[in-house]
């Protein structure tokens with residue numbers, strides 16, 4: 001049975017920031033009694049509903065409790081050595097030593113200038129390795145995949161780091177016993193999950209990337225100013241779910257098309273006429289908005305935030321569109337009272353996208369985009385190649401290649417495609433990049449498979 005806080009009246013207590021005890025509900029609620037419902041594994045649709053609930057104070061208190069760690073346990077050197085052995089690649093080393101371009105046989109590989117493991121992912125995996133070393137006999141759980149990469153996730157499974165099971169859409173937190181260790185992944189965890197865990201007196205190892213917590217700070221700022229957070233992200237993605245849980249009022253838009261609909265509604269249909277009634281708005285966005293969201297009253301003051309791995313240009317476009325819309329509605333002189341912007345695209349995402357734009361300008365026969373099929377940042381790298389019309393194959397491991405000259409790959413919108421004879425005959429130039437959660441070793445395994453296929457082709461010709 002899932003842990004579930006029922007509707008309850010909780011007497012008011014202040015936050016004790018000096019305590020090292022993990023914060024409980026009774027210590028994080030504001031001065032007034034309030035109704036609070038927390039479903040540990042519900043979507044982020046304001047499972048913590050009460051306006052008085054201070055998620056920031058809760059997080060602040062949690063991070064100072066004795067059962068919480070986000071810095072590792074002093075085993076960095078040896079865990080990094082182990083990771084280097086498991087995840088690095090000689091082929092990538094050769095490419096880097098040769099200006100990111102090298103020819104093996106009849107295959108020239110051009111590697112993006114920025115690719116692969118970002119520091120946030122490396123840090124998260126390394127802290128998880130440290131947790132295993134620090135707690136060799138304890139049960140270790142993780143609330144979600146630590147990152148979106150099957151190779152790394154399998155490795156953690158081998159290290160007996162288990163994912164908290166889900167039944168009928170509910171995370172089964174009651175499987176976690178007092179004294180167990182629970183890892184929060186790089187994308188973070190929703191505030192109600194943190195609450196559920198802190199109530200169970202477990203050791204929390206928080207690997208949330210600081211870039212993600214920066215976005216949480218931003219939506220908390222929106223909340224304090226009574227702005228609705230417009231989150232550019234994918235509904236249901238762990239990071240967006242966590243971010244929404246820290247927001248007050250929020251609306252998740254996945255792309256410029258949805259943002260245009262919202263702006264058209266704000267302007268009463270005067271933008272492009274794509275929106276219609278309040279009911280139609282709620283039908284379209286009800287699942288991706290905070291509980292009780294009303295487009296007539298909750299789009300007067302808005303702030304922009306994003307899932308850190310979205311396409312940077314699109315986040316900027318959405319921000320500008322919202323700003324222009326609110327200027328048009330309330331006047332240029334009043335825009336600051338209606339719109340709050342802040343760039344929360346992380347550097348790593350930006351660098352990988354910029355490098356990809358540069359790479360697709362080169363003469364390439366095809367692109368290989370390597371990364372988990374549920375990795376948002378990898379999908380955007382694939383999107384850039386597809387937009388340029390370059391044959392681009394998004395695969396998560398070398399197992400997608402073969403038998404023979406065949407490949408199973410994903411398109412950026414998620415469609416799975418199989419293709420025969422995907423590798424052209426004769427000398428070829430391949431562009432290569434990998435998502436922020438992809439170890440170099442996975443890229444190497446893919447390239448080795450390509451080299452083998454091309455070698456076979458040469459042998460058949462001989």
Ligand code: SF4
Nearest residue numbers: 118120209211308346
């Ligand atoms: S992609 Fe950015 S936000 Fe995500 S883990 Fe890496 S550094 Fe952090």
